[in-house]
Structure formats: structure tokens, C-alpha cells
Amino acid sequence: MSATQSKSRTERLMAQPAIGMLLAWMIVPLAMTVYFSTQYFNLLYPNKSSFVGLENFAYFFTYPSFWTSVLNTLLLVGAVLAITVVIGVLISVLVDEHFPGQGIVRMLLISPFFIMPTVAALTWKNLLMNPVSGFFAWVARLFGMTPVNWFADWPLFSVILVVAWEWLPFAILIFVTALQSMDREQKEAAQVDGARAWEVFRYLTLPHLARPIAVVVMIEAIFLLNVFAEIFVTTNGGPGDATTNVPYLVYTQALLEFDVGAASAGGLVAVVLANIVAFFLVRLIGETLTAR
Amino acid sequence: MSTYQSRRQTLRTIRSIAAWIVAFAMFFPILWMLLTSFKSELDAFSMPPRFAFEPTLENYRTIFARANYMHYAWNSVAAAGGATVLGMLVAVPAAYAFAFHPTARTRSTLLWMLSTKMLPGVGVLVPIYLLARDANLLDSTTALVLVFALINLPIMVWMIYTYFRDVPMEIMEAAKVDGAGTWETMLHVLLPVSRGGLASTALLCLILSWNESFWSLNLTTSRAAPLSALVASFSSPEGLFWAKLSAVSTLACAPILVLGWFSQKQLVRGLTFGAVK
Numbered sequence: 001m002s003a004t005q006s007k008s009r010t011e012r013l014m015a016q017p018a019i020g021m022l023l024a025w026m027i028v029p030l031a032m033t034v035y036f037s038t039q040y041f042n043l044l045y046p047n048k049s050s051f052v053g054l055e056n057f058a059y060f061f062t063y064p065s066f067w068t069s070v071l072n073t074l075l076l077v078g079a080v081l082a083i084t085v086v087i088g089v090l091i092s093v094l095v096d097e098h099f100p101g102q103g104i105v106r107m108l109l110i111s112p113f114f115i116m117p118t119v120a121a122l123t124w125k126n127l128l129m130n131p132v133s134g135f136f137a138w139v140a141r142l143f144g145m146t147p148v149n150w151f152a153d154w155p156l157f158s159v160i161l162v163v164a165w166e167w168l169p170f171a172i173l174i175f176v177t178a179l180q181s182m183d184r185e186q187k188e189a190a191q192v193d194g195a196r197a198w199e200v201f202r203y204l205t206l207p208h209l210a211r212p213i214a215v216v217v218m219i220e221a222i223f224l225l226n227v228f229a230e231i232f233v234t235t236n237g238g239p240g241d242a243t244t245n246v247p248y249l250v251y252t253q254a255l256l257e258f259d260v261g262a263a264s265a266g267g268l269v270a271v272v273l274a275n276i277v278a279f280f281l282v283r284l285i286g287e288t289l290t291a292r
Numbered sequence: 293m294s295t296y297q298s299r300r301q302t303l304r305t306i307r308s309i310a311a312w313i314v315a316f317a318m319f320f321p322i323l324w325m326l327l328t329s330f331k332s333e334l335d336a337f338s339m340p341p342r343f344a345f346e347p348t349l350e351n352y353r354t355i356f357a358r359a360n361y362m363h364y365a366w367n368s369v370a371a372a373g374g375a376t377v378l379g380m381l382v383a384v385p386a387a388y389a390f391a392f393h394p395t396a397r398t399r400s401t402l403l404w405m406l407s408t409k410m411l412p413g414v415g416v417l418v419p420i421y422l423l424a425r426d427a428n429l430l431d432s433t434t435a436l437v438l439v440f441a442l443i444n445l446p447i448m449v450w451m452i453y454t455y456f457r458d459v460p461m462e463i464m465e466a467a468k469v470d471g472a473g474t475w476e477t478m479l480h481v482l483l484p485v486s487r488g489g490l491a492s493t494a495l496l497c498l499i500l501s502w503n504e505s506f507w508s509l510n511l512t513t514s515r516a517a518p519l520s521a522l523v524a525s526f527s528s529p530e531g532l533f534w535a536k537l538s539a540v541s542t543l544a545c546a547p548i549l550v551l552g553w554f555s556q557k558q559l560v561r562g563l564t565f566g567a568v569k
Contacts, residue, residue: 010474011393018386018449019401025442026408032419091314099308107553108319114552115322116503118523119541123325126534133337133534135324141340165321174568177560215564226412229505229520233527247506250414254421255510263418271415278410282403285565 030271036264043258056265065241065249066266073245073273076160077224081217083164088171088216093205095172096179106176113169117229124162125151125234155235155242162230167223171216178212179205218281225274246270322545329538336534351539359522359536361543368518368544370433371508372501375440376494382441383448384490388478390449391456392464402453406565409446413506424511433516436508440501447500448493451562455489456482492558495551499559502548519544 037056041049060066095105112120128135129150137147150158182205190200228247231237237244237252244252246269254263328336330347355361390398420439421430429435459482467477483490505520512521523544526537552559560568 011389012395014385015389015401017382018405018445021382021442022405022408022445026411029416029419029423030411032422033416036418094307094314095311097304097307099304099311101308101312105311105315106556108315110552110556111319111322111549114499114503114549115545116520116523116548117505118509118520118527119325119545120321122523122526122537123321123541126537127324127328128321133339133341135341138340165318168318170563173556173560174564177557178568212568215568219564222410226414226506228413229509229524232509233524247412247414250417251510254418260418260422267412267415267417270412274410274412274415278407281410282407285406286399286403 033264041260056261069244069249079160080164084171092175110169121230221277325538329542333532351535364522371436374437375501376497378441387452405446431515444497450565451493495555496562
């Protein structure tokens, strides 16, 4: 090991482009966001910018849509996490033991992960959830029920369903991989000792999955805090602000109302939300790094 | 004993049938999209839905002729491909330095890189938009290549780092003893033995860039708009459009779906920063 730890200059310089690029990507725009958030700055009147202190934050914090968007963000993230983790664990346990066509079943299960968000959202909204000609409407009528007008009556729930469908495969993929490293002999020994399936699941499988679950929750949270395209192509944040999350609100402030100051203040709120998650994820992955 | 075994057999059969049903349900939206792309617009909208219909290629023809599909497809290839190449060129040397020449700060640098991935897009949307505007890069492939490479760089460095860490030190040492320099060791020893890992890293970057829909919707309008933006333009159409939407969607997703199927095992490592293997 010591021979390779020589402090050769070339080798240390090799990491510099990556570090430099990420530093520029993080520090420069973030500093600009912080600066803009203290300015009155509207792209329609670019010459009239002036320092306004914390007024943009005050504007946001008293703006009713802002709190709705924070709540919507938390509901979206929370609901999708709950659905993907619970159903993901159940499905991965279901497909863990060998059966005919296992490979194909797994391929089908992870497919939605590779579908781009705009396609997923528009396919669900039109082909499946349309209240007149959608597939779900047909199923509802088959059972003599009135078709649900998904995006009009249950807008946030509809967005949650679409996003959960996109992210469930990710959870399944991680859990299936994790289950493969589980001690089969221990499980079989427990079964021979007369342990019920439920007990094996509760006392062997779940503890084994604790860490993968934590990883899934945190990595999904990073992406789910940023959900944008699915809302952009289905509801435009509506009806009213029923499906406006923080990213969508910042987008409307910045690129529709051209209010750079307010958008920056909102962007910083998103950064704070993400940092709370990031703090825990970095600690968890840091442990793996030391563990080796 | 035999009843016990037959009971287990029945349970196993029920289980595999259940697994097939669940898998079919998950895949159904994609299947339905594929089927709809071969229907006429009238069949696509009919109620009850048509399971048997006369397949037509009309939608695909329309997409190529009128929606200028190739223009958007090329933009997607250029943006995702460019970002992958740029990202690999920067990530491989960095991962090499971290894996084989660690210093006291390597661990914290790696974790810091990971933390840049947590920076939400909206936190920097305004400045990036303004910088791109001032540099005349709005609606340009260059802007997308840069942004896609940057948002994927942490994942790529991490993923390659975990592959490099698995390369036995002896191979590297042997090359050194034979008098090979840093670049020679990297080119002739390290890169060949870890080519599988490098390929799946590049593939992951390609998939994530191809499907990226936040920056591509916000930084492009038409000239550099990739497929995700073309699909988004179907969100406010007039008249019957389901079959055409399905055809565009199928074309936009098919290549990535196939690539994804082949690389599913390696993706886990990249997406979890090596925390699950």
C-alpha cells in the first residue's frame, strides 16, 4: 500500500478537473441564488434591481401557495416513499425464490424505471386515467362503478400514482439485489425448526433489508424532492395550486412571472429541504466507506 | 410428509402465478402504449377499448413526416452521448486518483461529491438559466451536455471508484515493476480489466441523461429540444392524438428500455453509490 501512496503530483492532479467542475457547478450558481434572493429583480424590468433584504422570503412565507407547495412536496415525497418501500419489499420477497420465468418477471418489473417522466405521465393521464376513454374507466364500468375523473377530482393522488409507478422498480431492484445476499441456510434452518413464513419475514428478512430500505428512502427522496416534468405535462400545478410542489412553484415564479428574486428565495427553501435528507444519506454512505 | 410436500408445491405454484400477475400489471402501461401506437386514432379512443384491431403504421409515418422526429432524436443522442463522453473523460482520472492514490482528504472529497448530487435543480435554476442566456447557450446542445455531465459526474466518479477498488493491487504493482508509467498502467492494465464496470457506468449516465426532463424542459425550446421535450409538446394538443402520442413515446423509450434490461444488475451499484451490491 505504501508504495502507491507516493505523493506523485500527476496522480493527484487527475482528480482536479472533476473537483473543479463540481465546485464551479455548486458554488457559483448557489452564491448567485443567495445573492438574487436578497434583490428585487424582475427580468421584465432588468434595470430596476435593488437590495430588499429578506423581503423575498417574507413574500414567500406569507404567500398561501408557498405553504401549499411545501405541503404538497412533503405529501408527494412521503406517499411515494411509503408506497414504493412497502409494495417494493412485498414484491421482491414474492419474486425472490426461484420459479419459471423469474428472469422475465424481473425484467418486466423494472421496466417502468427506464421510461422517461414525460412519457410516463402522459401515458397514464391519457391512455389509462382518462375518465371517458381511459383503460381504468373501462375497468370501473366492467364492475358497474362510475369511472373516476382522476386528474380533476384527485389531482395530487394521481400524480403520486404516476410517480410511484416510476420509482417502484427502483425499490424492487435494490431489494431483490439485497435479498440475494441473504443467508439461505439460516432461512431454511428456521423453516425446518417450524418457523412460519410470517416469522421468517419478520425476524430474518426485514432486519436484513433495514439498510437497503434506508438507502432507497434517501436516494428516492433526493429525486422525489425534484419532481417536475410529471406535473408540468399533466396538471400545470393545478387545479388551482393542488399539485404545485416547490420545484413547480419556483419554475412559475422564475420563467413565467420572471421574478428572479422570489424564485431564488423559493429555490433556497428547496435546498434546505434537500440538505436535511442529504445529511443523513452522506452519513450512511460514509459508514460503508469506512466499513471496508 | 407427502401432504406437506404437495402443500408446499401448491403454495409455490400460487406464488409464481402471483408474481406473473404483478409483473404483468407493472408492465401493462408500457404494453398498452405499444399496442395503442399501432391503432388508428379512432380505435385508440374507442370505448370499450379494442384488444383486436387492424394494426397500422400510420402514426409512425406521421411522426416522422410531420413531427420532425429525427431532429429531436438527434438532439437526444447528441446531448446524452456528449454528456457521457465528457463525464467519462473527467470521472475516470478522478476515480483513479481516489482509488489508487488516496490521501487523507480522499474520503471527505468523495462524500462532498456525493453531496453535490443532492443540490436540487430548482436551487440553481435561475442562475443557470441566466448564465446560459448571457453565454448565448439557451436552447443549445452544449448547455445540455454540460449540465447532464455535471449532474451525473458524482454518480460516475463513485461508480468507477467502487470498480477500481475491486481491482487487485498486485496487478497494478506488477505493471509498475515492469516499468510502466502512470498513463501506461491506466491504459493497458487498469482500463482493460475494468471495462465491464466502465461500460455500465457509461450506460447509466446515458440512460439518466436520455430521460432527464427538468433541465431539458427548462433550457430548451425547439432548436436543441430532446425527445422528452417533444413528448411534452403532446400535453396540450387538439383533437385525437393518443395513437400518435403512443408512437412518439414508444420510439423515445424503446432504445433505453432495451439498454436498461441488459444493465440492470450493474445499475444497483451506481444508483446506490456502492452502498448495496
